[in-house]
Amino acid sequence: MHTKVRPLFPVAALGATLLVTACGGGGGGEAQGTVRMALTDAPACGYDHVYVTVEKVRLHKSDEAAESEGGWEEIVLATPKRLDLLELTNGTLEELGQTEVPSGSYRQVRLVLAENQAGAPLANAVQPTGGALVPLRTPSAQQSGLKLKTRIDVEPAGLADLVLDFDACRSVVKAGNSGAYNLKPVLSLAQRVQTGIQGYVSTTMTLGSTLVSAQQNGVVVRSSAPDATGRFVLPFLGAGNYDVVITSAxxxxxxxxxxxxxxxxTTLNGTATAFLPPTSAMRQVSGTARTGTVTPTTVTTADVRATQPLTGGPVIQVAATPVDATDGTYRFDLPAAAPVKASYTLGGTPVFAADVPVAGKYTVQASAPGFTTGVTQAADVSTANAVVDLQFGP
Known part of the structure; x- marks a missing residue:
């Protein structure tokens, strides 16, 4: 059975082992546990719709197992389900089903999509904001599945209650001026744990461009777009302290x-004290990822992010994007004004103050498969746009 559940919460970022506790029982022969899986999405940027058609989820105890090897366990949907990922944000899950599996440690998960074909040319498709719906190219996703290396420990008679987070913003990649878009999947996985952070941002902001994230050491653990009332939910967070970062055009x-x-x-505020950052001019950081100095070639598989070190800490991520799949270019629109910062106080109203020394000053960081060393360069947009090209390797 395939059921949509509302409202629940998005998934935590992939990280530690997912340990499944026992829930009683046990039987003869090989010990069994149960895996239940749902799908959610982090916010997408610049798209009205992102559709994927899910056929099944596969699990294996080896992180190197090929699709043709034995030992795969599967959750197969009775009928492939076409989902708009942008309907699965800010607290919505799509149930994919459950199955009994031998207990033990599973190291690989694959999400298998249906194929775009004559009868269903838009099974997987994307609609850029203001544009037409076009097929989403998903190389090898139909045959082998979108691969995620992880670790899920299923105890005998235990329940692995899990959520796959499909980050559409980072997974859909523009391919130059061809009008085509590629799928470069960014997936993460976690247990459903009812802990997190929630609050409100002002509805006077441009909510369609607003992103709220929970970060640790400049790494986004969870992100969400607010709903029409300004409410945001950052759920499935493990115990600890987080920096809540709000960005908006x-x-x-x-x-x-x-x-x-x-x-x-943790509830931060209500509608009467909704967060409203001050206005700021937006300036552009753009460039191209390349490798080689004598005969440079573009790197079309890089991921780029803009971080900002605040005075006295922390470092925060302000934006992230994959480079163009054809020409290796990227672009950020970043605030020129100083960020505002406040410390959390239980039961208190935060008092935000401008961090003037870091206004418009960012660090651009990039990584790409096949390159052991990433690229880190400064970018200053306090007075003008900046061009920051990214040179990988020699």
């Missing part, structure tokens, strides 16, 4: 530091 970045998460969801 035409606004300075707002940062609430050291927000605690323990055994319940």
């Amino acid at each position: 035409g606004r300075a970045t707002a940062v609430l530091t050291s927000v605690p998460v323990s055994t319940a969801t």
